[in-house]
Amino acid sequence: MKHDSKFTNQKFKLVGTRVTRPDGVDKVTGRALYGADTFAPGQLVGVILRSPHAHAKIRSINTKRAEKLKGVKAVITSADLPDLTNGDSELYDTLENCMARGKALYDGHAVAAVAASDAETARKALKLIKVDYKILPHVTDVDEAMKPDAPIVQPRVKTKDKPGKPTNLSLVSTYGHGDVDAGFEQADVVIEKSYQTEQVHQGYIEPHACLASMGPDGKGELWVTTQGQFAYRNTCASLLGMEISQLKVTSSEIGGGFGGKTHVWAEPVALALSRKANRPVKLVMSREEVFRASGPASSTSIDIKLGATRDGRIVAAHAALRYSGGAFPGIWAEIGAMAAWACYDIKNVQSVGYDVIVNRPKVAAYRAPSAPMAGFAVESTLTLMADELGINPVDFRLKNAAREGTRASYGPTYGPIGIAATLEAVKKHPHMRARLGKNQGRGMACGFWFNFGGQTCADLAIGVDGTVALSVGTIDVGGARASLSLIAAEELGIPYEQVRCNIADTASLGHNDMTDGSRGTFSTGMSTIFAARDAIKQLRERAAKVWGINAKNVTWKDGKAIASSKGERKSLTLKELAESSANTGGPISGHNQVVADGAGVSFASHICDVEVDPETGGTKVVRYTVVQDAGKAVHPDYVEGQFQGGAAQGIGWALNEEYVYGDDGRVQNAGFLDYRIPVCSDLPFIDTQILEIPNPNHPYGIRGVGETSIVPPLAAVANAVSNAVGVRMTHLPMSPPRILAAINSSREEQALAS
């Protein structure tokens, strides 16, 4: 159904206030149920056997001894997950990632699974499974994988749209406009620089966990931690050969996802185990499994060339971006190529993305996927250029910032956008004028993300006491239940506390796309507005019936139906209409389904101060400020929380986080002790400034806010560290050994020069 979703500049009473979060009590008392917290009578424990090799042919798998162990109810291999993908290569990749099919493609790749009566028995059974591997040459480095003599990870993969031999280069994507060569001819200064970023994990605290139950009648249920219960249902049902209506998926509370829970990992395996054992199966991945076998972000290698005139105008820009996709084809480099130059108005610009397959886990989306690494390379080079030209880096970016009417480097022409506004705010911010101490440096950087909408629906049921149950199909990853309750209350004119927002299972609401692309509050907010207005239409009709007048003579204001015609008619409250609903036509509810497109792009600018210990190379972020265009901030606490969360993750990416691989292609640090994400004591209070530039394509002006904030920190921190130590840092993370090496290398160069 088509709705008018244009921004109306509505004045709000509730939207924009900082109400109490509805999930707070459950979360602080331990009452909230996460993926591992659901139980079923007779449930078994599922565990997965994983490859100890980075790349190996599986000659045979012998499961007989495991099957004979007392307490073991099912053992499965890829033979129990037959290929039902019907030529859908993306779905086949998912199937193969869930369970190796003849070849282990990375350290941690699943090769078999067991369901047993208890965890000890299940683990014992894993040791009884004998896999005969033939170890193959492996490649884990993105640049190495592009060389002509590199081991081929996936013999079925050729470069898309290019006939030829099997290759690790699965996709080449070119974006841009103008004449880059001619642009560089006009430049007074040209800077070329190469950058690297290491593979990082989303680092969600809650591991992947589910309870799968398949009945002998072919009907199934899945309780799972996920960012998209409908997507999980559709994928799992397809892989298991089920009609999707026969699989009911219920999402739990989510302990972080950040994109990593938009893809299935162990869930089809748990369902296949349950189907074979004819018992429910609980499968909870260990932290080590999460690192080794679930969605990291790409490692990257990026070359930047930037040309500018002496007066600070960028005249040409080029980026070559090589992104690893793990062991399967992806579009991660393509997204990086699209996002790389999106903040700027450049006449001659080109970016080329190279998607590369390596013997690493299948890459998954991570908060503004691929944009942070591209942003790191571009924004580092912009600061280098500003320094070279002797121009303040904020002024340099402002001079070149994209504005309404700018042709984006990825194609379309921008409507109203907020990059310049964030830069103006940064320029005025007291942080930029604060004095720096000894060994301290300051950096700033900008970031961009697309944001998406998608298929969405909502049900709004009015109880007989006039309170409201709002059912939505997008997972609450960052406060959506509070925001959506605020929106429903705003429309209906009732207190926020009288609305309870529930996340529906797949049998209770129509299809909803996942909570990704920063779409939760944008899309479901839109659907909630229209569902509430649908309910209000019915409320007006009920009041009209009571009064015996035409509904068009009834208006709705402040939670009451008011007759516009003359006469002694007392207004009717929502509560009064709900109480009498049995006699005016039955239950009152509103519904909406919408394709919420037009999410509107988002921009941010960040400022970072660091202090670097020149003896150890250790870095401490001492001050950090986020400025971002959020559109209308429905619940400012949550918006600020998203800004802070993205910045914290980006700081971790910049300073500490990386997968460390041995020469054998195995991950050496698959745990939080050796893979270091920032904790509270590592971070200062992250200051935030929300800019509310309305999205013209949403009735309330809402934009997505969840992802953009992770894009600028990599470069903001790198620019700050480089400023502090006097050496340009080009390799993330800037761990103490890398910083020390850079300082020492610079000293040696200076000594040689002198």
Place this chain on the structure above:
Amino acid sequence: MPDVELFAGLRDAVAGAKSVQVEGTTIRELLQNIAREYPSLHKRIEQGIAVAIDGNIYRDDWDQQISEGAEVVLLSRIAGG
């Protein structure tokens, strides 16, 4: 007739052309006409597409109107986190 701009692999599907001329007053009409006139491009579109009209990116709303003189850009359909 809108000049529909293409990027990345979409160009490969039409021998490197930067744009194609296709009629269409909605995204649905546009995509139907592309399917008829450019079968190689249609195959690529079936794998996932987004259409930007005057700067706004649409992934699923095929009822979206394309006004006279609008800027139309075909992009890869990408996902977020």
